[in-house]
Each structure stands twice: as C-alpha cells, then as structure tokens.
Amino acid sequence: MDPENNQVSNPEIDNLIEKNYEYGFTTDIESETIAPGLNEDVIRLISKKKDEPQFLLDWRLKAFRHWSKLKEPEWGHLNIDKINYQNISYFSAPKLENAPKSLDDVDPKLLETYEKLGIPLHERAKLAGVAVDAVFDSVSVATTFKKKLLEAGVIFSSFSEAVKDHPELIKKYLGKVVPYRDNYFAALNAAVFTDGSFVYIPKGVRCPMELSTYFRINEANTGQFERTLIVADEGSHVSYLEGCTAPMRDENQLHAAVVELVALDDAEIKYSTVQNWYPGDEDGKGGIYNFVTKRGDCRGKNSKISWTQIETGSSVTWKYPSCLLRGDNSIGEFYSIALSNHHQQADTGTKMIHLGKNTKSKIISKGISAKKAQNTYRGLVTIAKNADHSRNYTQCDSLLIGDKCGAHTFPSIGVNNSSSILEHEATTSKISDDQLFYCMQRGINEEDAIGLIISGFCKEVLNELPMEFAVEARALLQVNLEGAVG
Amino acid sequence: MSTKKTLLSIENLDASIGDKNIIKNLNLTIHYGETHAIMGPNGSGKSTLAKALAGHPDCEITKGSIKYKDIDLLTLPVEERSNEGLFLGFQYPIEIPGLSNSVFLKAAINAKNKHQELKDVSATDFIKELKENADMMGINQSFLSRGVNEGYSGGEKKRNEILQMLMLKPTLSVLDETDSGLDIDSMKIVSKGINSMLGANTSSIVITHYERLLKYIKPDVVHVFHNGTIIKSGDHMLARELEEKGYEWLTNE
Numbered sequence A: 001m002d003p004e005n006n007q008v009s010n011p012e013i014d015n016l017i018e019k020n021y022e023y024g025f026t027t028d029i030e031s032e033t034i035a036p037g038l039n040e041d042v043i044r045l046i047s048k049k050k051d052e053p054q055f056l057l058d059w060r061l062k063a064f065r066h067w068s069k070l071k072e073p074e075w076g077h078l079n080i081d082k083i084n085y086q087n088i089s090y091f092s093a094p095k096l097e098n099a100p101k102s103l104d105d106v107d108p109k110l111l112e113t114y115e116k117l118g119i120p121l122h123e124r125a126k127l128a129g130v131a132v133d134a135v136f137d138s139v140s141v142a143t144t145f146k147k148k149l150l151e152a153g154v155i156f157s158s159f160s161e162a163v164k165d166h167p168e169l170i171k172k173y174l175g176k177v178v179p180y181r182d183n184y185f186a187a188l189n190a191a192v193f194t195d196g197s198f199v200y201i202p203k204g205v206r207c208p209m210e211l212s213t214y215f216r217i218n219e220a221n222t223g224q225f226e227r228t229l230i231v232a233d234e235g236s237h238v239s240y241l242e243g244c245t246a247p248m249r250d251e252n253q254l255h256a257a258v259v260e261l262v263a264l265d266d267a268e269i270k271y272s273t274v275q276n277w278y279p280g281d282e283d284g285k286g287g288i289y290n291f292v293t294k295r296g297d298c299r300g301k302n303s304k305i306s307w308t309q310i311e312t313g314s315s316v317t318w319k320y321p322s323c324l325l326r327g328d329n330s331i332g333e334f335y336s337i338a339l340s341n342h343h344q345q346a347d348t349g350t351k352m353i354h355l356g357k358n359t360k361s362k363i364i365s366k367g368i369s370a371k372k373a374q375n376t377y378r379g380l381v382t383i384a385k386n387a388d389h390s391r392n393y394t395q396c397d398s399l400l401i402g403d404k405c406g407a408h409t410f411p412s413i414g415v416n417n418s419s420s421i422l423e424h425e426a427t428t429s430k431i432s433d434d435q436l437f438y439c440m441q442r443g444i445n446e447e448d449a450i451g452l453i454i455s456g457f458c459k460e461v462l463n464e465l466p467m468e469f470a471v472e473a474r475a476l477l478q479v480n481l482e483g484a485v486g
Numbered sequence B: 001m002s003t004k005k006t007l008l009s010i011e012n013l014d015a016s017i018g019d020k021n022i023i024k025n026l027n028l029t030i031h032y033g034e035t036h037a038i039m040g041p042n043g044s045g046k047s048t049l050a051k052a053l054a055g056h057p058d059c060e061i062t063k064g065s066i067k068y069k070d071i072d073l074l075t076l077p078v079e080e081r082s083n084e085g086l087f088l089g090f091q092y093p094i095e096i097p098g099l100s101n102s103v104f105l106k107a108a109i110n111a112k113n114k115h116q117e118l119k120d121v122s123a124t125d126f127i128k129e130l131k132e133n134a135d136m137m138g139i140n141q142s143f144l145s146r147g148v149n150e151g152y153s154g155g156e157k158k159r160n161e162i163l164q165m166l167m168l169k170p171t172l173s174v175l176d177e178t179d180s181g182l183d184i185d186s187m188k189i190v191s192k193g194i195n196s197m198l199g200a201n202t203s204s205i206v207i208t209h210y211e212r213l214l215k216y217i218k219p220d221v222v223h224v225f226h227n228g229t230i231i232k233s234g235d236h237m238l239a240r241e242l243e244e245k246g247y248e249w250l251t252n253e
Helices: A012-021 A041-047 A053-067 A110-118 A123-128 A146-151 A159-165 A167-173 A186-191 A434-442 A446-457 A467-481 B047-056 B078-083 B100-117 B123-136 B154-168 B183-196 B236-245
Strands: A031-033 A090-093 A130-134 A140-143 A156-157 A195-201 A209-217 A224-231 A239-246 A251-253 A258-263 A268-275 A287-298 A306-312 A316-319 A322-325 A331-340 A345-354 A359-372 A374-383 A391-401 A406-417 A421-430 B008-019 B020-031 B035-037 B059-068 B087-090 B095-100 B172-176 B203-208 B223-226 B230-232
Touching: A012 A251, A031 B172, A041 A053, A041 A186, A053 A167, A053 A186, A090 B020, A123 B035, A130 A331, A140 A224, A140 A287, A146 A156, A159 A167, A159 A224, A167 A195, A167 A224, A167 B203, A186 A258, A186 A287, A195 A209, A195 A239, A195 B020, A224 A239, A224 A268, A224 B078, A258 A268, A258 A306, A268 A287, A268 A434, A287 A306, A287 A331, A306 A345, A306 A467, A322 A359, A331 A345, A331 A374, A331 A467, A345 A359, A359 A374, A359 A406, A359 A446, A374 A391, A391 A406, A391 A446, A406 A421, A434 A446, A434 B078, A434 B095, A446 B095, A446 B100, B008 B172, B020 B047, B035 B047, B047 B059, B047 B078, B047 B087, B047 B172, B047 B203, B078 B087, B078 B100, B087 B154, B100 B123, B100 B154, B123 B154, B123 B183, B154 B183, B183 B203, B223 B236, B230 B236
Parallel strands: A130 A209, A195 A224, A209 A239, A224 A258, A239 A268, A251 A287, A258 A287, A268 A306, A287 A316, A287 A322, A306 A331, A316 A345, A322 A345, A331 A359, A345 A374, A359 A391, A374 A406, A391 A421, B035 B203, B035 B223, B087 B172, B172 B203
Antiparallel strands: A031 A090, A130 A140, A156 A195, B008 B020, B008 B059, B223 B230
C-alpha cells in the first residue's frame, strides 16, 4: 500500500497548529528588571533586593563560585543552541507601589493575566479548594488561603517570605536534597534563584487542601530560577501541583528550577506538574529551555514520594524527578507524560535510588512524539547493597505520530542486592489509521479521536492527577497535538 | 414495494482499493424498514462495499453514485456519515488500549448529538441505557470500563459492536461478517441485538458467508455477490438454496 495514501490527512487540522499556544500573550505591566549579566555583584544585588540574611548570601556566593568552574553538560540527547549566561537578566519583578497585603491589593493587570491563564485566584481557588501561590517572572505575587492553612499549622508561602519568617527551617533544609554542587543548573539556580514556594506540613497533619503554584515568565530576556522546598514532617500528607506558562517570544528563554522534597517518617508527598511553557513555533524558533532538577528524599521509614508530570511545553525539556529511598519501607513513584510536537525535544525520566530495606519504586513513563519531535526516556534505578527485598517496576511506553519523529529509551539499572526484584517493560506504538477510522466511523472527528486515543494511552498517568486537574491535562494534551496528524 | 421510501440507492458503482477495481457496476436500492443480506464467496467484494459506504480512505470510488437519505453520501466525510445514522459493524473491531468503552461510547453519542444540535447526553441516562443494552448483549459491567476491545475474545468484540450499534441507534446498519467466529450462543445474542433494532425507520445490510445467521435474522432480500457485483437476488429461500448447493451453480453460469 502506498504510504502516502495511508494517512488520514486533514488540512483544516493542519491550520490549527497556528493557534496552538494559547498562553502566548505578554502582560503590559511595569517591571523592575536588572541589567543582563552575571557576576558576584549581581548576586549581592539580588540578595539585597530580597533583604536576605547573611547565610543565604554566603550560600549563593559559594554556589556561584562553584558554578563558574563548571562546564555545561552535554550528555543529553538534545540539540541546544549555546546559552550566553551574560545575556540573561537574573531579576525581574512586577513594579508595585507597595507590597500587596491581600489579593485586593494585587495589581489588577496581574490578576487579569491569571484570569487569561485560567486561574482566577479568587473564584477558582475557592471553588476548587485549591490554595495558589503564583510566581510571576521572579517574585511570588499572591498566596491565597494562607490563613486557613495556617490554622492547620501548614506553612505555604513564597520562598522569600519563608526566608524572612522561618529562617531556621530554610537553613535546616535548603540544599540538603539538591546540593548546589549537584549539577551545572542546580549550581546556577542556587546562585541566582529569586523566588519559589515553600511548604511545611507539621507532624501528623493532613494538608486540608491541594496546594498549587503557577509560574509565569513574562519579561523578555529574563530567566526564571525558582526554588521549591517542601518538607513533610512525620506522619503528614500533602498534595502539591505546579503549572507553568510563558509568552511566545522568538528567542529562547531559560528556566532552571530546583525542587527539593523531604518526607520524614510515615509522611507522604504527592507532587504534580503540568508544564506548558511556550514550545517554540513550528519551525523550532523560540521556546523555553526547561532545565530542572527535582529530587525527593524519602528520609523517614514508610515515607512516600510520588511525582506526576505532564510535560507538553518547552522547546527543550531536560529533567529527571528522582527519589532517594533512604527510609526502610519507603516508596518512590514516577508517573510521566512527555508530549513533544514539531521541533520539541524532551529528555526526561527519573532516578530511583534504593538505599533502605523493603523499598519500592514504580516508574510509568509515557512518551508521545509527533512531527519532527524527539522524545527520550532516561532512567536510573539503583539498588544498594543493604536495600534488602527492594522492588522496582518500570514501564516505558512510546507513541509515535507520523514518521519523522523519534522515541529513545536509555534505562540504566544497577542492582547490588540479590534479594531484590526489578521489572522493566517497554513498548513502542503508533496511532494507527485503523484506530482513527474506527473512531471516525463512530462519529468522532479526527481531532477528538486523537485526543481520545492519547488519553487512553496515558490513562495510568492521568489517573494519578488530582481530579480537577486531570480534565485540564487531557485538554492540554489534545491542544498540543492539534495538527500532529496529516 | 413502490410505496416504500428509499433510504439507500447505489447506482452504477465502481470502487477500487489500491490499483485494483473491486466493485463493478453495482446497483442496489434499500428502503426504510428493510433488511438485506449480502452473501457470496471470499474475495467477492462484500467488505469493500462496507468500506465504500463508510468512506474508508483506502477505498476509492471511481464511478457511480450513492444516495443516502437523499444526500450525496460520497461528499460526506467519514464522521458525518456516522452522525447521519450510518453504522458499520466491523469484521475485525479495532483495539484502543486504555480508552474505556464507556468514555468512547459517550464521545460517539455526544458527537452525534452535537451534529443534531442536541445537548450532551446526561451521565445518568447514558449509564442506565448502557447497562440495559450491555445486559442484553451479555456483556459484563466490568467490560465497560475496560479499554475498547482491549484483550477481548473474537466473540466479545462482535457483541461489543452490536452494543455500540444499540447505543448509537443508526438508521442504516452495515454489519460486516458480524457472525464470523461466533459460537451458537453468541450468535443468538448478537441476533437478538440486531432484531431489537429493526423497525419501520431502520434498515440493515447484513454481510455474511453462511446461512446460519439468517435463521435468526429474517432478511427481506438476499443478494449474491460475485466479482464485485450482485449476480442474483431473491427472498430468504435463496439463502437456503445457497446453503445446500454452494455458490458454484451461480458463479459458473
């Protein structure tokens, strides 16, 4: 059969690519942005602007000096234009006459931006019972529901506020899971991070609501370097979701975040990400470089950390949310959907480091590539000598749409304990014309059919998302695949 | 017969798959309320006819016309043919892993509702109807949340096709060898489902190799297909004759 005729082609759907990215607006808001460039003075300036204690400045400077000695890593299965770190502005803040005391004091233009993003802080948060911390460029703008959380003893604030209000907690936990020496981008982040979120759940507390952060890069030529730190004390439980968008710009913008999670005895952290940074246009121009270090420390016995990520945006995604399973009986999970279309590249996966006894990890990775996109799963599972009776299950599925895209799997497994069990399954499939025809014969148009087939393929991961976000994630997957077939 | 309203009218149809001309100068008229059986040996073009009606992209119409409900069917895209009430029961139903049957069916019903400018089906009505029909088709409730045809046996897939047909309430059902691979119990269940659909305002084309299905479904007309066209038509007695004599006495003529 002629392969050319084997495709169900639809020029109308092709046209939809043009309106692919809905969040590409910029907000006309007065910002205070420091001149591009990176040196110790810039770091001192950031620290001063944020009125930080000495220990934090010292730590930043140590990180910067370390970073200066490092070379950018090149091992990713990625094509990346050279980044000029001196061309990036490391601090940009919406200019506000006075710091907002409540939501009513927040600049209405900012709130409008959040409306466009589909997160009206007022209503939606209340309706969904979600507490939202929104980070705009570099600073945290508003944290809703703080009071209600505080009654439960939960601390949920911007990183800057936490530095002021709870310096002892920051000092105790900052950089302990992801040290600044960890890697190139972690060092850069430690030196120049400007804000982020901080969460502390006290002993025995079940966080009364989903916590959520939305990140937005607005200014041109800025990088976003946020830092998130979540500490779940003994027997506590928290579910946290982050979402990200950025305007459409021709140049690449850098996002190098660090997320550190600490779960003590019997604690559980569920961390979900819906990443929809601007992916660049269909020729691969522009888009966000999303180079993120995320790691969870299951420090206590019976602790559990679960990562769920829906990665649909960014021109390049390079990240491996990982779990250090230190406590006996601790559990690490990684559920991932990475969708890349056009010229997007994703090199993502996880690391599960089994150190404690009876530790369990589960990895479910779903990679979807369309057009000329490249999708790589890279995973590392290590079972240490003393991690008796540990178990890992890895399932890696790739779905290809069209014949110019690629899926790659690089699993790495190291077992040093004979009582442990590992399983690895991998599949690669295509959306077949037969499946599309079957759906269309049942009255479903091609676009919706692709959405349904994809959501079926991703079911195990979508099921892990908090209810109110699962619907959104499904819609996002479909929007990002418009024009993928044909 | 002349007072009956025409639902489908195929005139001088030629259709090919790849470079091969399969349907040759086919003429067929189906009125509302009629069941037509199409029989014939392997490779006679029966399934190609089903593809041509549904608008399968592999099937190219090179000559002739198909009128359905007074619409030029050949101008309609695949999904609109469905939304206009044309249902194809697949000979080999397709698996869609992970996509639950009920989500799939609901999407199909809502696509049809949208086409008819109706509201989305309510969740409770949908589930009630789905359960009733699943019971009739002997489909276990747990199947409804499983992936579409995922890991089903041949018989389960065919029963699922009929379940979808019952839910979508088509005007014209084209059932492509729905009876193949069925044991006698499944055949009875499937026939019951098909018969429950028949009425004054619905019609069906039942494509089959064997007469045995026609013991349960009484066709108004039986056609014998050979070399891509109808070589003989008759009533259900023709089916019996075919069962006894085979196709040779016709194809050798």
